[in-house]
Amino acid sequence: MQSSEIDLKELIGILRRQSRLILITFFVFLIPAVLYLMLATPMYRATALISIDAGGSNLLDPGSIENSQSAILNSRVDGEVEVLRAEATVMAVVQAGDLISDPEFGPRLGLTEKITIALGMESAGDTLRQAVGLRPADPPSSERLVSNTVQKLSGATEIRRRGLTYLISVGVRSESPQRAADIANLYVATYIDRQVLTKSASIIAARDVLRSQTETARIELARLEDALNSFIDDNLARLEAESNNESISALRRQLEAAQSSKVESVSVLAASREAAARNDWASAAVTLGDAALEQLANEREALARRLSGETAGSQTAIDLQNALSDLDRSLGARLAEAQTSVEGELSALTQSETLAREQLREALLQSNMSSTVIADLFNLQQSASIARNQYQQLLARVQDLNALANVQIADARVVSEALPPTSPASPNKRLIIIMALTAALAMGVTLAFLNEYYIGGVTSTAQLANVIQARIPVAIPALPSSANERIPADEIMVSPLSQYSEGFRKLRLAVDTNLHQSLSERGVSEAERRKARVVLICSALPGEGKTTTAIALARTYAVSGQRTLLIDCDLRKPSVENYFKLPHQDGLIDYLTSQKPDADLVVTPVLDQLSNLEVITAGSRSTQPTDQLVNSPRFASLLEVVREAFDVIVIDSPPLLPVVDTRYLAQMADIAVLIVRFSNTTQGEVRDAAHQMQDALRPGVRMLGVLNRQTERRGKRGYYNGAYSGYYGDSTT
Template sequence: MDAIVAATGDSEIAALRAQLESVTKRSEVTLSRIERIGAHLARSDWSGLAKSLESAEIPELERMRSELLQALGGTDIGRPASPVLHERLSNLETSLAQIANDEIFGLRSELAATNKEVAALRGAMGSAMLHSNLPPHILTPFYGLQQAAQIATSSYEAMLSRLQALETEASTQLADSRIVSAAIPPISPIFPNKPLMLALGAVGGLGLGIALAFLFENYIGGFTSEQQMQAVLRRKVAATVPRSAVTYGSISDAIIDAPLSRYAEAVRRIRAILDTALRKGGHANETGRGRVIVISSALAEEGKTTLALSLTRTYAVTGRRVLIVDCNMRGPRLSHHLNVDASTGLIDILIRNDPHRDITSLLVRDPMSPALSIVGARSADLPTDQLVASDAFGHIISSARRNFDYVILDAPSLNSAVDGLYLAQHADAVIFVIRWAKTAQHVAASALERMSELLPHGVAVLLALNNPQSTKSG
């Protein structure tokens, strides 16, 4: 370009070039702004987004957002933040995101217009150069390229015409063949050989059925018997818990309302085997420490909370001091089973991270038994593994051991949250709940193996097959 301008002295080409460089730089700046705003929006970086936007509403929205964050950060742990504050913060962030999207749309429209202007300037420069008074050593390559392009275009058109002619000939060509003699039918059919095909089909179907049954029985399918669970998982099965006949309320109410039912008897069997395992493991009451029992599972909806509350009530009705803690802070369910309302839950005390906070303010009495509980007041909106690994949670467990004979922790499923792995480190015994014919065997085995690697030495792990199809009770 410099050589062309120097050779012709054409100021129009130089002006077009300078204009093209200016427009190209403006296009790059616009593209950079689009990428920067999009990156802030994808990371929900509202402070960075506010600095990148040019809307007049942004400073006021950012000020209001800062005030809401300060109000939420200053809320007392004992009194959860008002949902109205969370809703207002969410609405402000939605407004910021909408303004950002509108500005991105406008910038993209501006970028498209700039790109069209760049294309027009390039065309104008090319036309100006070809019509300027260029010397032969510069003009010759231009005409050479034009001639090569014309030749290539002519060759392409000729080849395309030839291809169309060949397709027409292929569609109209007749086969060069004739019938010499009619075929003579065989005396007996050669194909298909029905006996052979039936025999091969029967053998193949039988083999495929056996292979699928083996995979389903030992790897893919769920557990349907205690013997199957013990053979696959190599752990002691405490009991098969049948479905209770309770038609309303929590199934665990059968421990009090129907103490002679098959469901209540199965839970008492788990209690007896659990006590034996605790004595063998050296976790007896004579040590002066309450025993921590973790109720865990591989997947959600396995029946952990129901079984945990049922086991709590079986201990409570025998005169033992029992505490059940809803440790599933991402989806607390214990308060629904107890049919109680709690304004303050486990997550509220753990967020403050006060190792010496008295837990008596968190205790809720079971309406149907002498047991006490710590329920979840709300679902967590932050990672909860850091809470169960904190000093405050360790203080709660230590205090519960001193004041109760049994502390039962209703843990979240291992495949949905890492919290269960931290909770298992406090356990004296673990009851691993598996839903009948639902949880895949490899899923249960993998979750059980992950948890077992973190358990203290001597901790008993018992299996419970929950909720089989049988609905009989009594």
Template sequence: MDAEIDLRTIFSFIRRQARLILAVFLAVIGLASIYIFTLTPIYTATTLVMFDPQDGDLLHDRTQNGLGSLADPRVEGEVLLARSDNVLLSVIERENLLDDPELHPQLGFSARVLSLLGLQKPALPSAEQALQQALSALGHMVKVQRQRSTYLINISASSVSPDNAERISNALARAYIDTQLSAKVQSISDARDVLVEQLGAARQGVIASEGSFDRYIEANLGSIIEQTSSPELSTLQVQMRQLGTLRQAHAAEVATLQSLLAGQDYSALASRLADQDLAELEEERQGLLARLQDEAAIASDIDLRQDLAGVEARLVERANLGISSIQAELQQTQVAENSLRQNLRTAIVSSGLPPKTLTELYDLQQQTELSRQQYDQLLLRSQQLQAQATLQLPDSRVVSPALRPSEPSAPNSRLMLMTAALAGIALGVALAFLYEFFIGGVTSDEQLAALARARSAVVVPRAKVQPNQLSVADLVVDAPLSAFAEAVRRIRTDIDRGLRLQKERPSDLAPVIMVASTVPGEGKTTLSLSIARSYALAGQSTLLIDCDLRRPSLHRELGAQPSDNLVSLLQSRGPNEVLDDAILKDDLSDLYTLVGSTGSRSATDQLITSPNFGRLLSASRRTFDVIILDTPPLSPVVDGIYLAKLADAVVMVVQWASTAQQEVRKSLLSIEGENEREQVIVPVLNQQEVTSSPYHRRYASYYQEKTV
């Protein structure tokens, strides 16, 4: 049942505020349409790149490369690399994007305004600023993201030009792959350079270790021979000395010959080499030189210099040939010496040396071997890195290049309109809610009933005063079958039903009915008189008291003269003496009234809370059947809050589509907060337009209106 009531309330709310919701919806849709129409179409092209987590090295066995748990972080790192500033700068340089209108430096908004007003001359950005602006603009144009949990990377570029989008997307993919490969090669090259430095140090270590071993043998060879008494070692020692002497002689001869060749002393060269051909060439050269000194000869033969150059070339060639033969003998001597030295080492190690000498030799030999192994390893690794740097492949490749987009990717008109429609509905409902419950006036009985937390509310239609009438309240007597009179009787019915359900009120005392409103001008006094006349016409002795002591208006509704009797009564020490003079009888019914004058000069809340008012009300409840209090509005005056304590029922009058609901809610809360016992609340929506009420339109034929 509760769910049904909630749904009904929601549907009623939507029906009441349908116009506002529809207006907001159409306004939002219209603004969205205008905005979409003004947007520039944006085209997006996407290049699909596949990342291979295995190392792209042709020398590496790819089948042995396990991916493990490092693949995902590598893919995320590649995404960051693809949109890095370095890659973007490469795209700008390759595609010359600094001249592109979309990336060309633009003046800021403030600079354009100042330039337009002539307050400042536009200043062009520097080259660095232009590059930074182009880099920022390109960063906003491109988007790089991983395709879910795969090894696919989407590289997208958006532009107002479809050709530009395609060009930038593919260029970014190429720049990313090139940067990736360049980084790999550079990393290998850096490692190779480090190895080259270490290789030089290792080479020096091998040379030093080899020399230390040989120096130890040369220095201790005599003692070793004495210790071992080995004739083989003595023979090897003699041969080593002979080969050393021969090597030094060959080396000295080579040095002398090279010095003579450098000094062009071909005669000495021919003599030392015992080369007759070289000597003949030198004689021919000397003859040509002699002929060149004769100017007549030069005039008769201009090719002498060319002949001289040819002879000198043959001399150098012949001399180098002779020197090469001596160098070959030197190399053979060195090889023989090295072989003999190795034999000497082996013979020494294998001879019966003391343990101390063997240990020293073994340490020197091990150091030499370790240095040689380290050098060989570094040399091999350096050669491998050299080959590896030239055989690298990128880890990523383009599997689907970007194509020229045929349709714009933005704005997505359908999505934006759908979003605008949802936003329009949501905004419309929100504004309708604010208007319904906080800002706007009450426009239906359901609204008022919800505000008052009552079962229902009574709707009183708007009525007009005829020339022969003083007040709309006269319709209760003059037009008892009118819609206005019927609404007043419905108010009386709701009051009586609520009073019958009350358990705390004494049955021998007349009920006190308070007619209140939130603000002035809601028709409270007219309804007070109408309800009171309805009770009087029903045969109940009724007293209507004008409790608005500041601005009394009941006397105008009755056509009576204003009177100070009520104020005098409340201020008098013996109120019973003037009570009979203060009560007036209605000309149209048996209603009795207590009217006021132009207002009290005293604090009216003190008069309301005075003992005289209490005694007046007590006496009236014993004398009459019904007491109705026409109270001042609750918002500007506190009198109504005090009067609410004395009332058994409160008729809360709210003007249709006028009083803010928040104000009505505050007034109802003020009444409930001051009342310590159960109280009947009858909400009344007053002066509703008949044309806006479906209820009155549907049942209009049941009323006989004298005035509407």
């Protein structure tokens, strides 16, 4: 099978094993979201739209906005956003709408006050204070009540700039649709009124400071500038006809064309920016008339449709998402390039308009008109020029302030009044449900993998190698479903060519290889090497497949032609006899606890019916601590005798963590094999068992790890509560 198929199976297996945790996490996240949607009060949001004259409403120079820098204009719009958010503006709205008495925004009793009033205890607090010599608590002041209302209105109001345009939206949330629209409209109206008052007050104050010294000069300069501009603007058509000069007509048409083209360019640029702000690439491409941008927008739309049809988290979805991100960057770059081109055109139009005005004035002065008109025009222009040079910026400012003080208008206007919304803005049920489902599923899967790889059991040979810091020769595969009714160890004889049997042959090869290397490193004599090799099979806990592995490995050795002996040293809870379905007879425990002299003792191995394997069963259950038995001279003597008669001795030992017997057996082993059941034993338990085994082994003796993927016939809880207790239980039971 391909590695990708194996990874997919493992992934599905992890999710199946952790399905309970995933479901619990899923509902933990989903239920609060559903309860919130059921209990939350629907809130409606009405939005009013205002436009800011970023250059200022200067009636004396309506075209002054054209000469302003973009950064300054943007700063002005951003500043107006902050003015709208200011507490003083909110306070003015509260006063204008009398929101202190409003049932939604005005002061309301809290839960404690409601309970106190319901119980008739509203005066109990003051009575208690008087009893201890304190004065009654002061009632809330009017300033505090207004402040609470201001905070509520600020929290219910959203003010933001629409992209890079000069439009600002003022949105208000309320429990009532009509109330939300009324307050939003009141908000913008109050803001505009305050803006007019503020501008007027500041201009009047500045004008009064300068008027005492420059009144005469200001009036003269204002008169001359107004006269020059009015003369040209009011008499342009008559002057053009009187001069009969084609250049003046051409300049007039050039000026009007530049103004018209400029308005169109500004509209295109604003529309494209607004479309880009809402990621509407197709509309931006059509507005700008850019074929390359339109093609990229079509490609993105096709890619997004493909992505919506893929499973979230899959490799294809990730690849499509990455491609979509790259395409978004390309779209942004192309859009910026197209907008830069439009901005260049807009700049050229501005320059053309300015140049046309200057050329028009020069052409009028040089045209063939009556001497009276030429004299009037020249005198007005010369006088204004002299006034500007003489008084420079100070007198120009005085004139502007004087004019603006008399005819001040707001720099903002309402372009769209707020209307009562037809549907609530919050809670957004669809968004909340999608977010809750996504978060629940993501957190469930995350916790599942954390539990699988870090909190729960061992799931891979690489993970096991990191935990026990030892060689991992093989992972014993799970039996196919057709073999579930057989004893796993019988698979070695019944299906010798199966993947399960091949796994044990790999284990046998790894044991032989490491034994040979270990004996060479330890410098064991040739005579000692001719004795049987003692292979200790151990595990951290019961139920990890230790006995099954011992039998299967021993059978593998026996089938290969080697004289093999299996000894059941799990004296606390013998199980080898049950595996082979042997009638009860005296075994190792009876041999070790017998009162007969050593010369009269005999322990008879039992021959396996499926192989040439010989087995020494545990026999009767021990009535004394078994660690004394496996650490006794009699057991050591027995082991020395059988080592002379066999080639391989496989010892099935008790689990390491419940009892101490295995640590004594480890001192007699030539190699140890630690069995760990897949996703069953926690990493801490495996690590503790490995440390105990490595500490007990003789110097130079190696330990191997084996990951047992065989499905456990009974749950781990049963081993803890049943089999585990058997190692500690009363010997008489």
